[in-house]
Amino acid sequence: MSMLRVSEKLSNGVSPHGRALVVLDDIAQGEVIISLEGRVVSTVDKYTIQIEEGRHLAPEGNGWALANHSCLPNAAVDFSRFAMIALTHIRPGEEVTFNYLTTEMDMVEPFFCGCGAPHCPGEVAGFRHLSLAQKRALRPHLSAYLARHLGE
Numbered sequence: 754m755s756m757l758r759v760s761e762k763l764s765n766g767v768s769p770h771g772r773a774l775v776v777l778d779d780i781a782q783g784e785v786i787i788s789l790e791g792r793v794v795s796t797v798d799k800y801t802i803q804i805e806e807g808r809h810l811a812p813e814g815n816g817w818a819l820a821n822h823s824c825l826p827n828a829a830v831d832f833s834r835f836a837m838i839a840l841t842h843i844r845p846g847e848e849v850t851f852n853y854l855t856t857e858m859d860m861v862e863p864f865f866c867g868c869g870a871p872h873c874p875g876e877v878a879g880f881r882h883l884s885l886a887q888k889r890a891l892r893p894h895l896s897a898y899l900a901r902h903l904g905e
């Protein structure tokens with residue numbers, strides 16, 4: 754990917770995770786970090802965010818594609834606003850992360866997360882692959898689609 758479209762508070766950067774979405778200016782808790790502009794598609798790739806079964810948002814050059822996974826994220830996807838929202842105050846130089854397991858039923862490219870968070874599943878393969886306890890721990894930030902699949 755070349756330079757992606759970002760807002761004035763963000764930049765294309767690098768982090769220990771590789772390419773990253775990096776904050777240039779303070780972002781307050783609850784603030785919209787970036788709108789989830791893109792195109793709804795039926796096919797998954799490593800940059801899409803799942804909206805519903807068979808519906809995924811493709812970034813189409815928008816910078817939110819650079820947001821990496823974290824089990825202790827500073828952002829979450831809010832489909833009611835179609836935006837990434839800050840869960841904490843994010844300071845300049847920090848990268849924007851969200852928990853991919855709050856949106857993706859199945860990861861097209863599973864990977865190992867060694868972050869060490871108590872609830873880190875290790876392999877990030879998709880919501881479907883989590884234990885019920887792991888799923889419940891994500892409840893506050895789950896997409897509506899995944900919340901309907903909590904198995905309760």
Ligand SMILES: [Zn+2]
Nearest residue numbers: 824866868873
């Ligand atoms: Zn982790």
